[in-house]
Amino acid sequence: EAGVAQSPRYKIIEKRQSVAFWCNPISGHATLYWYQQILGQGPKLLIQFQNNGVVDDSQLPKDRYSAERLKGVDSTLKIQPAKLEDSAVYLCASSIRVQGGSQYFGPGTRLTVT
Amino acid sequence: ILNVEQSPQSLHVQEGDSTNFTCSFPSSNFYALHWYRWETAKSPEALFVMTLNGDEKKKGRISATLNTKEGYSYLYIKGSQPEDSATYLCAFDVIGQGGKLIFGQGTELSVKP
Numbered sequence: 001e002a003g004v005a006q007s008p009r010y011k012i013i014e015k016r017q018s019v020a021f022w023c024n025p026i027s028g029h030a031t032l033y034w035y036q037q038i039l040g041q042g043p044k045l046l047i048q049f050q051n052n053g054v055v056d057d058s059q060l061p062k063d064r065y066s067a068e069r070l071k072g073v074d075s076t077l078k079i080q081p082a083k084l085e086d087s088a089v090y091l092c093a094s095s096i097r098v099q100g101g102s103q104y105f106g107p108g109t110r111l112t113v114t
Numbered sequence: 115i116l117n118v119e120q121s122p123q124s125l126h127v128q129e130g131d132s133t134n135f136t137c138s139f140p141s142s143n144f145y146a147l148h149w150y151r152w153e154t155a156k157s158p159e160a161l162f163v164m165t166l167n168g169d170e171k172k173k174g175r176i177s178a179t180l181n182t183k184e185g186y187s188y189l190y191i192k193g194s195q196p197e198d199s200a201t202y203l204c205a206f207d208v209i210g211q212g213g214k215l216i217f218g219q220g221t222e223l224s225v226k227p
Contacts, residue, residue, distance in 0.1 A: 003157060004157065031213060033213075035217075040219065041219050042118070042120075042203060042205075042216075042217030042218050042219045042220055043158075043203070043215075043217045044217070045214050045215065048212065048213070048214065050212075055212050056211075056212060056214055091158070095213065097213070098212050098213045099145060099146075099207060099209075099211075099212060099213040100145060100146050100163065100165065100207060100213070101163065101213075102148065102160035102163055103148075103160070103213070103215065104157075104160065105150075105157045105158040105159075106157055107155070107156060107157045108157070
């Protein structure tokens with residue numbers, strides 16, 4: 001079974017530029033999550049999708065971050081414009097169950113904003 | 115604000131040593147406690163999902179226990195090997211929050227040959 005795919009793996013941009021990350025979850029997983037992991041901290045949930053719909057985006061900085069999930073499968077996360085504090089690893093995860101089951105993570109995208 | 119704390123933040127051991135880490139979480143609104151292992155440049159890997167007070171789970175040389183009444187979980191590694199070097203994350207699964215995980219900051223384990 002193929003795992004969660006993410007691209008790119010690494011990205012370096014200047015502040016005020018825009019960037020987009022892509023995620024392809026495990027086939028059949030209805031729930032998709034985007035996490036932000038800043039160095040020295042645990043991953044923090046940015047947004048959760050159930051199929052096409054948003055379940056939780058309470059911690060997404062909506063003035064600069066946006067996310068969508070196309071046809072309930074692939075998802076993109078965009079930052080525009082980027083700030084220095086956006087430097088982090090962005091992890092995508094998917095799961096079959098909404099609660100209580102393991103979330104399966106992709107390898108992440110390491111973003112550096114200079 | 116729900117807070118999940120892990121200790122120690124980092125640990126350096128010799129090959130063959132046994133080690134353990136702690137995860138502290140709120141004792142209310144508990145649904146499950148997850149443990150993940152995250153090796154550098156790889157995807158975080160699910161180790162255990164624990165739901166019942168007193169749960170004990172084992173996977174090879176790694177085991178975990180759960181105390182939901184006092185809000186802690188221990189992860190044990192018996193006879194550490196260099197390939198066990200990774201960051202170990204615990205995550206609190208809050209009841210009624212649709213699977214949202216609150217992660218601790220992780221324990222970074224380094225095992226020297």
